[in-house]
Amino acid sequence: MxxxxxxxxxxxxxxxxxxxxxxxxxxxxxxxxxxxxxxxxxxxxxxxxxxxxxxxxxxxxxxxxxxxxxxxxxxxxxxALLPHDPLDRAWVRSLALAVACDIHPVNNLRILNHLRDALGQDEAARNGWYAHWVAEGFRGLEAMLAGDDRVGAFCFGDAPTIADICLVPQVFNAERMNCPLDDYPTIRRIAAAARALPAFQAAEPGRQPDAE
Amino acid sequence: MxxxxxxxxxxxxxxxxxxxxxxxxxxxxxxxxxxxxxxxxxxxxxxxxxxxxxxxxxxxxxxxxxxxxxxxxxxxxxxALLPHDPLDRAWVRSLALAVACDIHPVNNLRILNHLRDALGQDEAARNGWYAHWVAEGFRGLEAMLAGDDRVGAFCFGDAPTIADICLVPQVFNAERMNCPLDDYPTIRRIAAAARALPAFQAAEPGRQPDAE
CATH class of the missing domain: 3.40.30.10 (Glutaredoxin)
Incomplete structure (x- = not known):
């Protein structure tokens, strides 16, 4: 591969x-x-x-x-990175997609570049855009996670799934962009648990050979 | 349900x-x-x-x-809305996600509203934003579809999958926003084949009870 x-x-x-x-x-x-x-x-x-x-x-x-x-x-x-039961799989996938569809694509590098180059938005406006969509997405995700009886140490029970795999990089980037995370205690708790695992640590941006 | x-x-x-x-x-x-x-x-x-x-x-x-x-x-x-082979499933899912992650979320109503309300962008600028991301996404999707031997009448072979299910609404909206589609003959061909099916027709926005 x-x-x-x-x-x-x-x-x-x-x-x-x-x-x-x-x-x-x-x-x-x-x-x-x-x-x-x-x-x-x-x-x-x-x-x-x-x-x-x-x-x-x-x-x-x-x-x-x-x-x-x-x-x-x-x-x-x-x-396994997904549970077995179809309803539970849908839950885990919906959390992953909430990050992958509704938070990340709106804030990635090509969007921020386009806001600068095509719409003339300065750094403060671009940072405001980023923080707005993190807050909008994390408000919803926090409510989902805080209100579901399947949440354990991780988004589903006590082993990581694709939901945690999507959540951790989004939390990492929100921190890098200095987005306040005080209002999302469940997100912070789960992300901390996942980031304590060696597999999540090894994948961190700063540990990669191309890191700057 | x-x-x-x-x-x-x-x-x-x-x-x-x-x-x-x-x-x-x-x-x-x-x-x-x-x-x-x-x-x-x-x-x-x-x-x-x-x-x-x-x-x-x-x-x-x-x-x-x-x-x-x-x-x-x-x-x-x-x-079945997904093929059986894992490599083929990944192909179909990647097409669906290309629409669902990289085109649609950047252009949906809440983004266009935010461009207007928070960034003061006028209608021409918002339409330009919309057209830019459709063109960027459809350029890539067209190249994917035109270059893969698994494409048939639909994105995978001759029966609809989740890829076609994502593609058709995106084409419908691009048409509604008057985005030029001349450069995407494979996308247009597949969307036309799917839209000829009764299930796709019954789901069209204009046919829904809440349509305005």
Missing amino acids: KIYDYFRSSAAYRLRIALTLKGLSAERHFIHLRRREQSAPDYLAVNPMGLVPALETGGRTLTQSLAIIEYLDETHPDP | KIYDYFRSSAAYRLRIALTLKGLSAERHFIHLRRREQSAPDYLAVNPMGLVPALETGGRTLTQSLAIIEYLDETHPDP
Whole structure:
């Protein structure tokens, strides 16, 4: 397997956690997003969407972190990253998608660059945009997590799932952008529990070979 | 089952298609997004994220259209909305997520409202934003679809999957916003094939009881 990675990408961070939890290793190729290497013809031939991560395996190139992680979970089922019961799977997937659809894409690097370059928004306005969507998303996520009887040490019971895999990079980035997290005690508790695990630690942006 | 729906929501449109393809019916409750009913305490008690759709079933409330559709596919497997092989499942999921993560959330109503209300962007700027992200996403999706040997009448072979279920509402909305689609012949061909199916037609926004 070969992974296309960037230390600071939230989506690549998710995949790094999943690979490590599964005990899988992959050859790593780094795509420098701030140097816009994701838009170079070489990389668009790998992933036409121009995003990381991508995973080459079985003669195919897989894209979209959650699709890749579901693939890994189907082909390397131990430890499981989704529960068994369909209602519980939907719960875990809905938490993962709340981050992956409703918080992260609105705040990623290409959006912030577009706010600056096309709409002329200064740094304060861009930081305000970022904080607004983190607050909007975390308010909802906190209510979901605080109100469900399936939550344990992690988003579902006492072992990490794809929900925690999505939550931790989002919390990491919110901290990096100095977003206040006081109002989200359940999110903070779960993220702290997950970040105490070696697999989550090994995937942290600052520990990657391409970290700056 | 009970669905929380809004005729113009792309995500609700996806769920309507899936329910109809599966031959399932659900009691329908309409949440008027332009009147901000999604932010009323009554609805936040149903879905703390303040988004549609949501589905009540089995004593639980499911959120996030893709999590709900995967649940329906697991509990009502015929007709299947995902292929059997893990690599093919990843392909179909990656197309669905390319729409659901990288195009739709950046352009949905709450983002356009925030561009207007918090950043003072006029209608021309908001329409430019919309068109930019459709073009960016469809350029990548077209290259993915045009370059993969698994594409048939639909995104995977000759029967609809969750990829087509996500693609059609996005094409519908791009047309409504007058985005040029000339450069995406494969997307247009697949969307036309899907929209010829009764299940996709029955789910169209204009045919819903709450349509305006």
